[in-house]
Amino acid sequence: MMALTGLFLITFLIVHAGINAMIFFNDGGETFAHWAHFMGTNLIIRTMELVLVAGFVVHIVDALLITKHNKAARPVQYAYSNPNANSTWYSRSMGLLGTIILLFLIIHAAHFWIPNRYNQFTTGEELNLFTRMQDTFSHWYVVVIYVAGCFSLFWHLMQGFKTAFQTLGINHPKYNPLIKNVGIAFSVIISVLFASMPISMFFNLVH
Amino acid sequence: MSENNMKITLKVWRQRNNKAKGALETYKVDEVSSDMSFLxxxxxxxxxxxxxxxxxxxxxHDCREGICGMCSMYINGQPHGPLQGVTTCQLHMRSFKDGDTIVVEPWRAKAFPVIKDLVVDRSAFDRIIAAGGFISVNTGNAQDANALPISKELADRAFAAAACIGCGACVAACKNSSAMLFVSAKVTQLSLLPQGEPERQSRVLDMAAQMDAEGFGSCTNTGACEAECPKGISVSNIAHMNREFFAAELNKK
Amino acid sequence: MATLDSKIPEGPVEKKWTNYKSHVHLINPANKRNLEVIVIGSGLAGASAAASLAELGYKVKVFCFQDSPRRAHSIAAQGGINAAKNYQNDGDSDYRLFYDTVKGGDYRSREANVYRLAEVSANIIDQCVAQGVPFAREYGGMLSNRSFGGVLVQRTFYAAGQTGQQLLLGAYSALERQVGMGAVQMYSRHEMLELVMIDGKCRGIIARDLVSGKLERHFGHAVLLCSGGYGNVFFLSTNAMGSNVTAAWKAHKQGAYFANPCYTQIHPTCIPVSGHHQSKLTLMSESLRNDGRIWVPKKKEDVEALRKKQKKASQIPEEDRDYYLERRYPAFGNLVPRDVASRAAKERCDAGFGVNATGEAVFLDFTTNTRRYGNIEATKHGHHNLPDAEIMELGRGVIKEKYGNLFDMYKQITGVDPYQEPMQIYPAVHYTMGGLWVDYNLMTTVPGLYALGEANFSDHGANRLGASALMQGLADGYFVIPYTIGDYLSTEIRTKAISTDHEAFAQAEKSVQEKIDKLFAVKGTQPVDYFHRELGKIMWEKCGMARNAKGLQEAISEIQKLREAFWKDVRVTGEKDEFNPELEKAGRVADFLELGELVCKDALDRNESCGGHFREEYQTEEGEALRDDEKYNYVAAWEYKGADWELHKEELKFENIKIAQRSYK
Incomplete structure (x- = not known):
């Protein structure tokens, strides 16, 4: 379940990052607004939005259950442990990274998604998300929070992307390097892309 | 070069029995030779x-030649100590320096309760094998051994999985005390071979169910098990088992 | 004096087993369910017997002292398992395997048993493959074979250097399958400490739960001892630390004769002792002798330089090396049987040519064959005129494929890379051919008590050939005992399970309790290991690779003194009702201290040299073992008489093999 929902959420990231990248056309957010409007009104997308929310919920709930189960599997901890000798810190910290991402997600949703949908429900009008982005990212602390969120997302993806395949039983000497390298590239591109948005807006590189 | 006069400080977990509370105690050992094994x-x-x-x-401990799987010990934060690919009995003092302090603890997992000091009960592994880690062939039922050709590649892969010594280092190393590496090695060995085909699906389901019942954690893919396995059992076995498991689940009536 | 009835069936040797199986008593399945069998030990013999008997429907209980039946020391066997499959088309047959085994055993084994072993050997391979044992295979998918010491055909099946492990895991999985079905009750971390006798028959055991320390009573219509050999009487051996004679020794004291205890096998290729802390010795598989050449320098000055580490083996030129096995035994060369190879190494080291600081090591050198393999590889891939370094690199790849895990293990233990410098090896105690006397049914002289595998004396005579121990353990367990036990149990179908409240059980438990209390009561100053080491020294020096009457007499009196000292000065720490490895060791060493004397006594009594038993007084002019077939063509079966032993002889008849001096020249 973790792997399936994880891969599903990864597809969401692609779409989300793709559309948001439209701001880099530097056309005052025109292209971006076009696609944001499409996303905000298309029936299929709106249905998928519900599936997406469900995906997040399942991913999170399953993670909590597994964590609880796994904690119970070792009631007495080691007095001294040297886990860095056999595994990477981020592979052991998926829960922590995930929690940071969740916190970020709440803040992020409060900035854009919730007000926008609220407005749609109450007035039937969408907000101008581009100007909202410009507003939101004019505060340095917001930018810092977003960058931190992207940082966590990067490490979460570094482990999550490739191991989702492992969990689903896809492990083959011929394809493993491909999965690994695509995973790294994906983690870098998505995270850098996302992080570059608040940064570039803060420094007024996009207008 | 061998050295004969190393001084080592040990902090060893002492625990009278399963019910008692344990603690680390400090001991000093002098005149340690670098040619000595840790045991x-x-x-x-x-x-x-x-x-x-x-x-x-x-x-x-028993065989002291790295094959019986009986020796354990969590040494300086790692199962079987700092050297990878060896059991504690094959870890020699040349891997340490004069004056070192070494912390030694038992394997820690709910499914491996402590019996005394560094000794734990690993019979959970036996019960997992008893649940399905076999091919049901009574003595005397076999056909001629060469009647069933098996490609060298397949035989070698099955052998690589079968090399597991059941020591439990994978469980000890895993932050979740997961036994997936142990279980998957046996599942993989038997599912690769044509002899294992008839029970292929029930085997993986039964072994997985027993593994959960014993109280082992779930795999979160940190790879610590593979890194610490004295016999180099690969996590690709875990992927293989996952595949077998999904197929069996989907096919289940 | 009781006569030993070996119960060999009538008929020609190749028909005996078939005839036997056709006429042995059978038991109906409903009755089998009421018959209980106790199995001590979970190695190849124990696990295979327990699984097979449970499959037949008997109620089985299995006991092992380790934490899991999979730990039994069969697991450490490296090289392989013999079987007369003749897959290589090189002229193998049941008769050849039979002949090689009898000859290899220096004509001191029972023909009928050995022939049966050869006959069932092929079934073992079939059974193991069916269980999923991943034997080595050729590219075409067929099973691969290698050759082993003492034979001229390739009949050894193997799984890299871990054959014992794979076979044991096969038997273990068959055993666990029965455990899962409830047909076998498994008692891990339990040690058998006494046999319970009722009306002259074996009816059960007293076992100690090693975790709680509690003594338990278990009833059985029959008891199978599959508890392995007694090599640890030498303290340093290739056996596991826990390997012990206790179960067999308790049986011996209850009336089971102990046969040929002096037949102990010294394995020629072990890693030499590194210091006084040494707790055990590690074997390097005999299969290495396929590709390794054994040598010492010809010149004393080279020996000196090696000992002082001023020279490396690779710096000694070819003409200054003495490949003494090839020199002395041109026909078999480095593949002579174990006893011959061991003594030859001792001879060179005694003459002052030992290559390490202790003077007790010879080289096992892979250079020649690495180069040969390298050339083959180069030709295969169409490379010509490669420089030597590259050819050696190719060759090392082949060597790695064949022996990788052994080379790694060697490097791990010694810190020296055997791909670069030759291995150093020296003989060490490895296997014991002697054991409880059994008849053709594998029953000891105690009715209802059987001994299987290394625990019995039966098939290897005075010397065991490589890759035959696994064969015998599995033959006994899978294919012999399931038939032969019926011969006895068919007479027991009217015997209801006897309550463990029976007086005999109470008595036996009491005697065990007293022995444990006695051990604690000594409250001496020396740890158990001290006495074990001392015993080992006496045994190795005076009853090891070469023995003589004077030494053996000394050894006997020294062991008696050591035994007295043990009971006066041993210190057993901890409590009896807890997990207490020191107490376990103390009990085992106490038994070794008695057995050691019998081994020496038997060695002293056998005034000849044969196989693993080499008496310096009896050798040919070339230093080969000199048998005395006139006087000693018998199995020496010793009956325990309290203060001493009484010797019973089973005459050996050779009807199918012409008895001759062994020659490997």
Whole structure:
């Protein structure tokens, strides 16, 4: 379940990052607004939005259950442990990274998604998300929070992307390097892309 | 070059029995030779403790040539110590320096309760094998061994999985105390071979169910098991088992 | 004096087993369910017997002292398992395997048993493959074979250097399958400490739960001892630390004769002792002798330089090396049987040519064959005129494929890389051919008590050939005992399970309790290991690779003194009702201290040299073992008489093999 929902959420990231990248056309957010409007009104997308929310919920709930189960599997901890000798810190910290991402997600949703949908429900009008982005990212602390969120997302993806395949039983000497390298590239591109948005807006590189 | 006069400080987990509370105690061992195995150093320490009228440290060991899987010990934060690819009995003191302090604890997992000091109960592994880690062929039922050709590649892969010694280092290393590496190695070995085909689906389901019932955690893919396995069992076996498991689940009536 | 009835069936040797199986008593399945069998030990013999008997429907209980039946020391066997499959088309047959085994055993084994072993050997391979044992295979998918010491055909099946492990895991999985079905009750971390006798028959055991320390009573219509050999009487051996004679020794004291205890096998290729802390010795598989050449320098000055580490083996030129096995035994060369190879190494080291600081090591050198393999590889891939370094690199790849895990293990233990410098090896105690006397049914002289595998004396005579121990353990367990036990149990179908409240059980438990209390009561100063080491020294020096009457007499009196000292000065720490490895060791060493004397006594009594038993007084002019077939063509079966032993002889008849001096020249 973790792997399936994880891969599903990864597809969401692609779409989300793709559309948001439209701001880099530097056309005052025109292209971006076009696609944001499409996303905000298309029936299929709106249905998928519900599936997406469900995906997040399942991913999170399953993670909590597994964590609880796994904690119970070792009631007495080691007095001294040297886990860095056999595994990477981020592979052991998926829960922590995930929690940071969740916190970020709440803040992020409060900035854009919730007000926008609220407005749609109450007035039937969408907000101008581009100007909202410009507003939101004019505060340095917001930018810092977003960058931190992207940082966590990067490490979460570094482990999550490739191991989702492992969990689903896809492990083959011929394809493993491909999965690994695509995973790294994906983690870098998505995270850098996302992080570059608040940064570039803060420094007024996009207008 | 061998050295004969190393001084080692040990912090060893002492626990009288399963019910008692345990704690680390400090011991000093002098005249340690770099040619000694880690367990031989414990022999020297125990000899000293007995002569002082103290209770020697209980630890599991038997063949002392790295194959029986009985020795354990979580040494300086790693199962079987700092050297990868070896069991504790094959870890030699040349891997340490004069003056080192070494912390030694038992395997820790709910499914491996402590019996005494560094000795734990690993019978959960036996029960997992009893649940399905076999091919049901009664004595005398076999056909001629060469009647069933098996490609060298397949035989070698099955052998690589079958090399598991059941020591439990994978569980000890895993932050979730997961037994997936152990279970998947057996599942993989038997599912690769044509002889294992008839029970292929029930086997993986039964073994997985027993594994959960024993209280092992779930795999979160940190790879610590593979890194610490003294026999180099690969996590690709875990992927293989996952595949077998999904197929069996989907096929289940 | 009781006569030993070996119960060999009538008929020609190749028909005996078939005839036997056709006429042995059978038991109906409903009755089998009421018959209980106790199995001591979970190695190849024990696990295979327990699984097979449970499959037949018997109620089985299995006991092992380790934490899991999979730990039994069969697991450490490296090289392989013999079987007369003749897959290589090189002229193998049941008769050849039979002949090689009898000859290899220096004509001191029972023909009928050995022939049966050869006959069932092929079934073992079939059974193991069916269980999923991943034997080595050729590219075409067929099973691969290698050759082993003492034979001229390739009949050894193997799984890299871990054959014992794979076979044991096969038997273990068959055993666990029965455990899962409830047909076998498994008692891990339990040690058998006494046999319970009722009306002259074996009816059960007293076992100690090693975790709680509690003594338990278990009833059985029959008891199978599959508890392995007694090599640890030498303290340093290739056996596991826990390997012991206790179960067999308790049986011996209850009336089971102990046969040929002096037949102990010294394995020629072990890693030499590194210091006084040494707790055990590690074997390097005999299969290495396929590709390794054994040598010492010809010149004393080279020996000196090696000992002082001023020279490396690779710096000694070819003409200054003495490949003494090839020199002395041109026909078999480095593949002579174990006893011959061991003594030859001792001879060179005694003459002052030992290559390490202790003077007790010879080289096992892979250079020649690495180069040969390298050339083959180069030709295969169409490379010509490669420089030597590259050819050696190719060759090392082949060597790695064949022996990788052994080379790694060697490096791990010694810190020296055997791909670069030759291995150093020296003989060490490895296997014991002697054991409880059994008849053709594998029953000891105690009715209802059987001994299987290394625990019995039966098939290897005075010397065991490589890759035959696994064969015998599995033959006994899978294919012999399931038939032969019926011969006895068919007479027991009317015997209801006897309550463990029976007086005999109470008595036996009491005697065990007293022995444990006695051990604690000594409250001496020396740890158990001290006595074990001392015993080992006496045994190795005076009853090891070469023995003589004077030494053996000394050894006997020294062991008696050591035994007295043990009971006066041993210190057993801890309590009896807890997990207490020191107490376990103390009990085992106490038994070794008695057995050691019998081994020496038997060695002293056998005034000849044969196989693993080499008496310096009896050798040919070339230093080969000199048998005395006139006087000693018998199995020496010793009956325990309290203070001493009484010797019973089973005459050996050779009807199918012409008895001759062994020659490997």
């Amino acid at each position: 031989e150093m414990f022999d020297v320490l125990n000899d000293k403790l007995i002569r002082e009228g103290k209770d020697p440290i209980a630890f599991d």
